[in-house]
Amino acid sequence: MADTSKGIEAAGLVREFKGGVVAVAGIELHVAEGEIYGFLGPNGAGKSTTVHMLTTLLPPTAGRATVAGFDIVKQGPAVRRSIGAALQEAALDPVLTGREHMRLQTALHAVVREERQARGEELLERVGLTAAADRKVKTYSGGMKRRLDLALALVHRPRLLFLDEPTTGLDPQSRSALWQEVARLAKEDGVTVFLTTQYLEEADVLCDRVGIIDQGKIVAEGTPAALKATIGRPTVDVVPTDHEQRHRVADVLSRFGDLTQASPHGVAVRLAGDEFGLADVIRALDAEELHVDHLELHSPSLDDVFLAKTGRTLEGAEGEQQAELVS
């Protein structure tokens, strides 16, 4: 097993708020040094509360955790010296410039005075903000703010980096640029990254391992490939030209595996075993003279894993959380 002594270890971590609301209900975590660990779940699942506890901003109600080898309750200052964090909202002062933020952050992190300017310039350049460094942050785009936020989290060369939904609200180009920088930090600088996200693609592309969290508990954990493998075979979704033929299509598809949730007007089957492929399905439909409007092969996704473990899709869970918040 990978060495987690300098990464993150958590056992039975719980956070209960006033009124008995349990945001985190006993989390176990083992994140190895140098790993990119993704915490995937809908809004309100407990991701940010977990990050706040691990970064020492919020004491846990029960359980214990170490970050970089330090206890989050008993050794808070040592934990903070070892970590960098970019929390959910880009925490910036709109009337200060990027360079002024960098100057303040290097000073408060007690970076050696002679190195502060060089360190600030290096990070601004790394995140592509040198040209905008003397502009007030209120003129920055969302992507620029996120990149500055990331740069500020790195001024004291932390060994661990916490990123709480770092790409939420970003356009695809900004998102991709941030992913590249995070991947580079882990690969070249050996930084351990703990990342929360509600984007399946982000977890899939970026993370070495993923923990899926729902209602304060980790419901599945592993590499993206391993998690998807637990779901098994791909599904084939077929929409017949004549919707009245759906029962006949279902009869045909059921020869190849178990029927599963399909698109509207469609019928879907999860292919059983390795003996069947898409071509077999097409041949069988053709032999029965069934015409189709649409036919699609779906590889298992992390959303399928979430569905299998919780009975809901990530989007559905998001909707439920919103409804709970409104009510």
Place this chain on the structure above:
Amino acid sequence: MSTTLSTTLGQIGDLARRSITRTLRQPSYVIPPLIFPTLLVAVNAAGLRPSTALEGFPTNSFLAFAIAVPFIQGALFSTMNAGTDLARDIQTGFLNRLALTPMRGSALLVGHMAGVMTLGLIQSLFYICFALAVGVRFEAGVGGAFVILALATTIAAAFGMLGAFLALRTGSGESIQATFPFLFVFLFISSMNTPRNLIAVHWFKVAATINPVSYLIEGVRSLVIVGWDETALLRAFAVALTIGAISIVLASHALGQRMART
């Protein structure tokens, strides 16, 4: 100097620079405290000039009598400005960013006051220039003007710390703004327009006497219309320092609860 003290002073300096920069870059913080108090004193001076004919009124210039009010009114703006700034730091998560650094809580509070005190100083200089421009003479002379600057800056810091407490307690800029009219009530039930000994309505006289704002106004006023009145000055500084001390204790406690880092 010990390393801890040196580190804390360095942090205060860094946060003070940020506080001053951010204050001076927000015209909405700088301009209203200059315009509104001087407008109010001009209107009051025009309307209440006959008050000077009352027997026992301490001066024959109502403007000289009332010019102390802008200094206190300007300081009340400090409550709102300091509180709103800190509340914004809480709402945007900037306080969490600071909490993740080795910054001490005391450095945050003291550094945060730097912007308030700078603005307090600028306001006071402006009011002094305004007073001189409209013909008010300072009986305590140039030295008295410097004491006014010191007193007004102390009052601004005291009220600023009160604003910081409210921000840390509520975490909401809207709540801070809602307290502003409440603070103005203290100004209006003070001796701002009439010397306490000439207030005829009993309840109002009692209210003005127990209202600490009266003593702040009277301290500044004494330097303008009397000269060197040690009693009035001591009372004013004592009230300002007491408000400041109570606010620091409350703000420190609220900061400890707000920044519940382990």
